[in-house]
Amino acid sequence: MIRGIRxxxxxxxxxxxxxxxxxxxQQFPRAAWNAPQKPFKVxxxxxxxxxxxxxxxxxxxxxxxxxxxxxxPESVPQIVASIRxxxxxxxxxxxxxxxxxxxxxxxGISELQRLSGARVAASPATARALMEGASGPDDPQFGIVDxxxxxxxxxxxxxxxxxxVGSVAVTAHLTPGHTPGGTSWxxxxxxxxxxxxxxxxxxxxxxxxxxxxxxxxxLLKGFEKSYATLEGLPCDILLTPHPAFAExxxxxxxxxxxxxxxxxxxxxxxxxxxxxxxxLAARIAREKA
Numbered sequence: 001m002i003r004g005i006r007x008x009x010x011x012x013x014x015x016x017x018x019x020x021x022x023x024x025x026q027q028f029p030r031a032a033w034n035a036p037q038k039p040f041k042v043x044x045x046x047x048x049x050x051x052x053x054x055x056x057x058x059x060x061x062x063x064x065x066x067x068x069x070x071x072x073p074e075s076v077p078q079i080v081a082s083i084r085x086x087x088x089x090x091x092x093x094x095x096x097x098x099x100x101x102x103x104x105x106x107x108g109i110s111e112l113q114r115l116s117g118a119r120v121a122a123s124p125a126t127a128r129a130l131m132e133g134a135s136g137p138d139d140p141q142f143g144i145v146d147x148x149x150x151x152x153x154x155x156x157x158x159x160x161x162x163x164x165v166g167s168v169a170v171t172a173h174l175t176p177g178h179t180p181g182g183t184s185w186x187x188x189x190x191x192x193x194x195x196x197x198x199x200x201x202x203x204x205x206x207x208x209x210x211x212x213x214x215x216x217x218x219l220l221k222g223f224e225k226s227y228a229t230l231e232g233l234p235c236d237i238l239l240t241p242h243p244a245f246a247e248x249x250x251x252x253x254x255x256x257x258x259x260x261x262x263x264x265x266x267x268x269x270x271x272x273x274x275x276x277x278x279x280l281a282a283r284i285a286r287e288k289a
Contacts, residue, residue: 028146029053033104033242034075039082040252042263043237044189045168046198048248049082051075054104055241055248057200058083059187063166064094067118068185068200069241070108073149079108080115093118094165097172099202099241100179101129101139103146110149120154121163123174125181127154138180140208140219173229176222177280178203184226186233197234199269202226203241204276206283214280215287223280227273235269245272 035052050056054071080090093116129135133150159174175184182202214220240246254262
């Protein structure tokens with residue numbers, strides 16, 4: 001698992017440093033992304049059911065559950081097994097939502113919808129791509145990411161819309177940049193009388209194919225809006241589509257070593273946005289050079 005996380009970090013570091021088209025020259029590390037990971041409770045009714053390199057988060061209630069992200073198509077058996085290991089059933093997932101439509105985060109959604117019968121909801125741009133099985137030329141990584149299985153039915157949602165399943169309420173925050181329809185999610189989880197704010201923040205990496213220019217795209221302003229959105233959210237615990245971005249497993253290890261509040265980090269969202277701003281500035285400088 002650790003080797004997979006390191007490979008993931010190397011791929012995105014190289015891509016960020018090398019500029020446009022870097023991922024086209026890289027092999028997506030699907031096996032490392034799909035490395036086995038034991039599921040665990042993050043806080044309260046929030047659980048990690050993703051892989052060693054990809055996020056998938058289950059938020060539970062007595063009236064059904066919410067699942068954020070479906071990882072790769074080949075991740076589905078692991079996600080389903082992880083849900084069951086925690087004592088829940090995939091058939092009780094009533095809502096599936098997504099961070100962004102790339103194959104490593106949305107590739108499993110079609111099958112997970114089929115297995116659960118859940119409703120799928122996404123931003124308008126993501127909803128179109130999920131139902132078509134691919135994103136369009138306005139996606140910076142158009143042409144270098146794999147297509148996905150088409151999702152039969154997707155309900156478009158609005159910025160700031162709150163979706164509910166039983167006692168779970170997840171709020172959509174449109175955070176474009178990495179893709180046109182990128183979405184971050186916020187909710188609250190409680191342990192007894194103690195409640196915290198959680199954010200599953202979408203990827204903020206300005207990675208693209210060889211021809212895409214952020215300086216010629218509305219996604220440049222989209223990124224700035226996304227940074228401001230994440231900076232303004234109540235955020236006690238940060239989770240991300242790739243766990244390395246939020247040091248998820250490092251925090252888990254610290255908690256297992258005795259640091260009970262290892263996941264609590266109220267400054268995490270602001271630092272994540274600041275890192276995104278730095279990467280985007282470097283990317284724009286390269287485009288203008």
